[in-house]
Amino acid sequence: MNVSIVGSGYVGTTVAACLADLGHDVLNIEIDEDIVEAINAGEAPIHESGLAERIAEHAGTSLRATTEYGDARDTDVTFLCLPTPQSEDGSLDLAIMRAGAESLGRALADKDDDHLVVVKSTVLPGTTEDVVGPILESESGTQLGDGLEIAMNPEFLRMGTAVGDFLEPDKVVFGTASDGADATLRELYAPIIEREETDLVETDIREAELIKYANNAFLASKVSLVNELGNIAREYDADAYEVLEAVGLDDRISERFMRSGLGWGGSCFPKDVNALRAGAREQGYDPDLLDAAVAVNDEQPRRLVGLLADHVDLEGARIAVLGLSFKPGTDDIRKSRALDVIEYLADRGADIVAYDPVAIENVRPEYPEIEYADSAEGALEGADGAVVATDWPEFDDLSFEGMARSVVVDGRRIEVDEDALEVYEGLTW
Numbered sequence: 001m002n003v004s005i006v007g008s009g010y011v012g013t014t015v016a017a018c019l020a021d022l023g024h025d026v027l028n029i030e031i032d033e034d035i036v037e038a039i040n041a042g043e044a045p046i047h048e049s050g051l052a053e054r055i056a057e058h059a060g061t062s063l064r065a066t067t068e069y070g071d072a073r074d075t076d077v078t079f080l081c082l083p084t085p086q087s088e089d090g091s092l093d094l095a096i097m098r099a100g101a102e103s104l105g106r107a108l109a110d111k112d113d114d115h116l117v118v119v120k121s122t123v124l125p126g127t128t129e130d131v132v133g134p135i136l137e138s139e140s141g142t143q144l145g146d147g148l149e150i151a152m153n154p155e156f157l158r159m160g161t162a163v164g165d166f167l168e169p170d171k172v173v174f175g176t177a178s179d180g181a182d183a184t185l186r187e188l189y190a191p192i193i194e195r196e197e198t199d200l201v202e203t204d205i206r207e208a209e210l211i212k213y214a215n216n217a218f219l220a221s222k223v224s225l226v227n228e229l230g231n232i233a234r235e236y237d238a239d240a241y242e243v244l245e246a247v248g249l250d251d252r253i254s255e256r257f258m259r260s261g262l263g264w265g266g267s268c269f270p271k272d273v274n275a276l277r278a279g280a281r282e283q284g285y286d287p288d289l290l291d292a293a294v295a296v297n298d299e300q301p302r303r304l305v306g307l308l309a310d311h312v313d314l315e316g317a318r319i320a321v322l323g324l325s326f327k328p329g330t331d332d333i334r335k336s337r338a339l340d341v342i343e344y345l346a347d348r349g350a351d352i353v354a355y356d357p358v359a360i361e362n363v364r365p366e367y368p369e370i371e372y373a374d375s376a377e378g379a380l381e382g383a384d385g386a387v388v389a390t391d392w393p394e395f396d397d398l399s400f401e402g403m404a405r406s407v408v409v410d411g412r413r414i415e416v417d418e419d420a421l422e423v424y425e426g427l428t429w
């Protein structure tokens with residue numbers, strides 16, 4: 001099938017490379033010329049395991065990128081993988097979706113054959129039918145159902161495991177308003193939905209939109225609950241990891257997403273939980289539990305720095321921050337808890353030296369004033385204290401030998417020889 005994908009960021013690039021892998025002809029439509037150039041040169045514009053090989057294999061044959069929306073006419077289906085950021089007040093900002101839908105609608109105005117437009121971006125219920133659909137209709141001059149169709153297909157991939165998550169998901173959700181749209185999506189996803197391990201959910205567009213938010217709200221709240229239980233466990237001098245490992249044996253709860261510590265960041269949980277909170281309020285409902293999940297999450301970085309301050313006078317102290325990305329396996333720093341830690345440390349006058357295996361170049365422009373090291377050992381050399389902000393596997397069994405004072409506050413439960421340290425504090429254990 002000929003597929004175009006509007007927006008070639010973390011989702012659009014991954015989906016494009018994976019669909020090319022499944023045998024489709026894929027075109028990325030992207031406004032950033034550097035990204036277009038990278039893809040056409042067979043290079044991955046982002047760090048994501050398994051992506052570079054796929055782009056190198058398919059670029060120039062079944063995978064191509066362009067800045068021209070007009071090329072969407074030569075495809076049968078277009079996925080909108082555009083950003084849906086949060087506004088200042090936390091609500092969903094649809095400006096980029098509107099602009100993308102307008103450009104696509106204009107491009108489809110000259111198309112004679114049928115076309116399906118699939119919203120893959122995370123959007124609140126009603127957006128696909130009440131915002132994207134009408135824009136496509138007015139810009140293309142074609143009524144929905146008259147050769148032009150819309151659908152919603154939320155994406156559940158995670159950063160760091162995006163390729164595997166897309167190709168081997170737990171579930172795929174098709175939100176459609178017609179059998180034709182559903183059949184097209186089934187054909188496109190055939191090898192994925194034929195897997196025994198993948199559940200296919202076929203539903204209406206609004207439910208598909210809300211499934212995505214409900215999924216993220218559930219997971220984010222689970223981590224906040226785990227963090228609250230961890231904070232309580234610490235007060236009782238109990239180990240939250242042991243406690244929650246036992247709790248997770250109850251299969252109604254599951255042992256996954258049970259890691260307490262610095263909390264959740266990334267490009268999705270914070271903005272999606274906030275969009276759902278703002279959306280719920282707009283509908284007249286106060287989402288008290290989601291408000292609390294955010295409040296618990298916001299407090300964890302401050303608690304971490306507070307724990308360090310119990311042992312080190314932070315004013316003028318050299319503090320190593322280990323890990324900058326919002327989680328291991330990615331160079332994505334959006335809403336990374338590590339950045340909150342840096343802010344709190346800077347507020348208290350610490351001299352910060354940071355290390356991350358892949359994310360330093362993304363952080364440097366935002367924090368040019370802090371020092372960056374080439375290795376964890378380099379960051380620790382001569383430091384008066386260290387905090388662990390991201391659970392990169394390479395931090396396990398790290399030697400903290402070169403530190404001026406081996407005071408370590410761990411926000412992510414790495415493997416540590418506690419006896420070799422002057423002070424070791426776990427945030428929730």
Ligand SMILES: NC(=O)c1ccc[n+]([C@@H]2O[C@H](COP(=O)([O-])OP(=O)(O)OC[C@H]3O[C@@H](n4cnc5c(N)ncnc54)[C@H](O)[C@@H]3O)[C@@H](O)[C@H]2O)c1
Nearest residue numbers: 007008009010011012030031032081082083084121122155
């Ligand atoms: N990142 C994730 O893990 C993830 C997972 C599931 C769903 N989502 C959702 O998918 C959507 C996209 O997320 P992302 O992380 O890929 O975003 P992103 O910011 O990484 O990428 C978006 C891309 O769209 C491009 N773009 C912006 N305006 C454009 C326009 N008018 N025309 C063409 N291209 C344009 C940008 O240059 C950028 O490359 C969001 O709604 C997000 O919530 C993200």
Ligand SMILES: O=c1ccn([C@@H]2O[C@H](COP(=O)(O)OP(=O)(O)O[C@H]3O[C@H](CO)[C@@H](O)[C@H](O)[C@H]3O)[C@@H](O)[C@H]2O)c(=O)[nH]1
Nearest residue numbers: 155156157158159223257258259263264265266268326327
């Ligand atoms: O037990 C856990 C699990 C996660 N986290 C943190 O939670 C955040 C999010 O982690 P994760 O969900 O693995 O990463 P994302 O790539 O943000 O993926 C989430 O957000 C995506 C975008 O919507 C969805 O597609 C995915 O299904 C959803 O898991 C990170 O800061 C993690 O450090 C914890 O603190 N403890």
